[in-house]
Structures are given as structure tokens and as C-alpha cells.
Amino acid sequence: MGFFLQNLINALQWGSFYALIALGYSMVYGVLMLFNFAHGDIFMVGAYIGFGIASGLLALTALGGIVLPSWLILVLTIIISMFLTSFVGMIVERVGYRPLRDAPRASAAITGLMIGIILETGNLALLGARRVRFPTLIQSTTYDIGGVFVTNKKIMIVVVSIALMFALHQFVRKSKWGMAMRAMAFDYVVVPLLGVPINTIARLTFAIGSALAAAAGILFGVAYPVLDPYMGIVFGWKAFVAAILGGRGSILGATLAGFLLGFIEIFVAMIFPSTLRDFIAYSIILLILTFRPHGFFGEPYSARLRL
């Protein structure tokens, strides 16, 4: 039982990263009907921006200019990085996707891959191939609860992730902008005619998705403190799988599927040899998609075909 609980907690942490990143994929798809394949790399950019800000704030504290407790540095890092990374997302949208909005979908997908490579190699050119360590902002304390080990970091990661997801849900459901986003997701053709500024909404969607990816990047840095320029690739793919599994465009679906993916990966490794982890985990997901090709909360294409 302790073994099971331990893995459950491990899975909860792992799943929250997938969920946060999957949300970005899902929102962009929901509103603009395109897959932003650069999203995994925006996660990487967010982690690096967070690294820069955290290091900067720590250096400032060390110099004695202003004394900030490290939890405050973490909060500031998350907020500032989310803000800055949202601009990266907006630039990607403006430069990469807007010119292609009416081009075939394949062009947009290829553009996404290309932007991803630019972001990776740009980082490589800027910082070199050396890996960097994300600064330790919270000292990890391990609590032993009847043989199950939980750290304060794990709790924080899961709580912050769920809070962000809840905030997003509220934003989309309750705010005016959220309503506009939902309207655009519902009908791409008619909604602009009703006075909804589609470019603004597209930019907003990218900004929110990127900000969530940045939050995921920093939380990732807190949990797995070694960053490298290619960290977003495989992670991005897997989060993309989660977005598909949840149902394209569904926020609830992406969240649940992200956690589910984390659970499947961890529990497969718990039962089977760890060498076969991804093989078995993704075979299971393939099987699920065979029976539910639109994911858990997705709708068939026909209902929202453009034009």
C-alpha cells in the first residue's frame, strides 16, 4: 500500500507538468485549430527565462541591495517569467502563425517545428551546450508519512499547478475574453463578424498558453534542476499526446489527460521493467485513442469544420 501511495504521489507531480503544457496545446487548437508544435520549446524557453530571473534575483540579494527571502524569489520568478514568456508566445504567433492562418494546416504544423528548432539552436548559440543548474530556491524537506516520502517541493508543485489550471478555467468560463475565446472556438467564421477581434484573441490564447508553459518550466526546474536546450522536445511530444487524449480544445480534458499520462507512465514502470515504460505506456494510450479517437472530451471534426 505504501508502495502504491508513493507512486501515486510521484505520478501526481509528473502529471502536473504534462497537464500544464497540454493546456497550451489544447487552447491554441481550440481557438485557432492549429497545433503549435513549438510549444514544447516554449516550455524550455520559460524554464531558461526563469533560470535567468532567479539567478538575477539571487545575485541581487547576494549583493545586499535588497534582501528577498527565497520563497519570494520563487514567486517573483514565476510571475515575471510567465509574463515574459507570454511575449515569446505572442511573437511566435505574430511571426510564425498569423501569416499562415489561411494556409493549409500542414504549413502551420511545419512552421511550428521550425520555430522549435530556432528556439533550441538559438539557446544553444546564446548559452552554449553546457547544462545549467536551476538555482535552489526552496530547500527540500522530506516528510516521512508512514513510509511514504513527500517533499515540500512536490506539494508546492501540485498545488501551484492545480491553482493555475483552476484560474484558467475561471478565466475562460467567467471573463469577457474567455467568452470571446470560447465563441471563436465554436465558430471561427461568424464570430469575427460579430465584432470579436480575432487577432487579439489569437494573441491572447498564445500568451496564456505560453505563460502556463513557463510556469511548468520553472516548476520543472525546481523539481529537476538540470536544464538543457533540448529538454522541451520529448516533453512537448508527450504533452501533445495528452492534449489529443483529453480531446482537442478541452481544458478539462487536457488537465485530466495530463495527469492520466503521468499516472500511466509511473504505474507502468511500477509493474513492468522500467525499460519498457514508454513502450507500454504509449501502447495503452494508442489503444484508448483507437476507441475514442477524439479523446475524452473532444468532438468529431465535422461539428467544427472551418469554411
Add this chain to the structure above:
Amino acid sequence: MKKSSIIVVTLLAVALIVSPSVWAKQKLIKIGINAPLTGDIPKVGEGTKYAAQMWLEDIKAAGGLEVGGKKYPVELVIEDNESKAESAVKANTKMITEDEVLAIVGPQASKQAVPAGDVANNYKTPMISPWSTNPDTTKNRPYVFRGCFLDPFQGPVLANFITKEFGFSKAAVLYDVASDYPKGLAEFFKQAWEKIHGPGSVVAFESFTTKDADFSSQLTKIIRSGAQVLFVPQYYNEVALIVQQAHELGWNKPIVGSDSWGSAETVKLCGKDCYGLFFSTHYAAAGATGATKAFIDRYKKKYGYVPDDVAALTWDSLRIVQQAIQSCGKITGNIEKDRLCVRDALAKIKEFDGITGKMTFTEDGDPIKCAVIVKISDKGEYEFYKSVCP
């Protein structure tokens, strides 16, 4: 042109006949250094060059290399292999055929040492690679040697060390299944461990794939398996993640690593989590004693930084070559004969006492030598802990 060469030859012949002592002095011992001075790993080339120059200084200070009572001047031929295989082959060919070197030290990395070793062997020129751990470098090549241990050695070394040091009998291994070095070493370790403690004594043999960041399910399994020690033959970026996660999941027993931990980046990335852990490697700078310390101090004073394992191994390799030349008894001047003599002497070396440990060569030209166990200190420095033999 022709006339002048005839004059030169005649003059030389006269000189030779007239004074045998002049004749002996003119004989020069040339040692080739095949190093990656540019390319991907210039730091390795730099360490090689510096160590070689320090060695040459000693020889010059002694008035030359003494062989059979006579002193011969020594010259180094340093060629850049650009850390490319084809350039290493070219460099070896040039040094052997044009410069007529007696022996070659280098190339360092297996990528260059394997093809370059083929050239040296074909031209029957003794070569010693200080740093290459790939078995192919020396395999079936009587003229090729190396200065470091191989991975099939390192596995048993670590198994012995853990058994003796901690008295443990149950071990766990966590390794990257998609990378040759960790995979090979994990398997060698498992073999050696089970040979000592019986089948099933490796209670958890868990793997992951390159680029994985979360090892929590593997580590949970390892922790529940009742293992007393965790062996992680990984590169430094994974070490940092694995060690930290293990501690967060409640693992408070030793974690032991291999020579891939030796990078200066390991502690930078891992931080305090790595303090107090052990790994096996070729040599340890901090806490070194005797000749090793003397070498480190001298190198540091001269070049401004603590030499890494490449420099130390290069130093040892040069001294092995030196000893082989000296035990030849005489330098005939016939380069083929001298090369053969040096090769035979190299193969015969027993108990060479180098700064990276004592060594003897096997038939394949691989040294049987002890590995150094390094402990990461409370300051994050690599401290010599003990040397362990296979």
C-alpha cells in the same frame, strides 16, 4: 642539388668514421604526440600538450634520455588531430613515415585512437593511448597500448570496493539503457557483484532512456527492493537528477558512481546532494600524495589550474614509454629495430608505478591497474579516498 647532397653524405660519412662519439650524440629520440589541440575537446589537447612539455623539461634538465649509459637528446613531435578520426590517422602516418618517431603517445579519445592505432600497428610503431577506454583500440594490435583501465575492469573494481568498504551484499543499479557506456558498465558491475554475492544479489536492475528527467518510479522500486547501495554509472547531468530524487524519496544509503562522474560539472549541477558520495576514476587531484601531488603542484604552478585525468594519464604514458626505451639497453639508430625493441619492452613492463597507479600490461596491451576511488568532500572537491584493484 645532387652535388650538394653527395657532399653532405660524404661529410657525414667522414664525421661518422672519424668520431663515434659525435655519431652517438646526433641520434635523436623523437616521441610523437597525437593530440586534439583544436576541435570539440581542445581542453583535452591542452592537458596532453602541457603534460608532455613538462615531461620534456625533466628530460632536458637531466641532459637527455639515458639509455644504456648514454644520453640521447629527445624531441617531441606534437601533431593536432583536430579531434577528428581522419586527421588522427593522417597525423600518425606523418609522424611515423616523415618524422620517424620512435613511439607515439595519443590519441586520447577512442574515436581517434581506434583508427590511429591501426596505422601505428601497421607501421609497427609502438603507440600508447593514455585515455581511450574502448577495447578495440588495443585489440589484436601488438604495437598498441593504453594507459587507463577498461570498463570490464571498472565493474569488478567497484563491486570489490563496495563489498569491502561497506560490507554490503545487496546492490541496486540504475542506468541509461540507450547509451553504450552506462549500459555496458551496468552489466559488468552486475556480473561482478553476482560473482561475489551470488545470483540475485543485484536486487534491482532498473533502467531509463536518455533525456528522461523523472526517475521516481525506478527509485521507488529500488528503495523498496531492500538494496543497501545504489550504483549509477551515468554522466553528470543525470547524476544530479538521480541523486537528488533518490534523497527526496527517502534514500539515505550510499550512491556510488563511475569515471563518468569525474567532470568538474558534476558537483556544479548536483550541489550538496552529491557531497559524501564515492565514484571510481583514473586519478584524484584533491588529497593526492607523493608523486601524484608533486605532479599536480608543478602543473598547477606552471599552467594555473589543477590537471585533469587526461594530463595525469599522458604523464604516466610518457614515463612508461621512457622506461621502455631505457630498458631497451641501446638505441641502434635503425628505427625499425628500435621500435620493435620498445614494443617488446612495453609489453614486458611489470609493476609500473605511475601517478595514476601501478600497472602491468596484458597481452592486449591493456594495463591491469587499480582504480582510484574518489570521495566528494563537504566542499564539493574530489578527494582521493583509496585505490582499489580488480
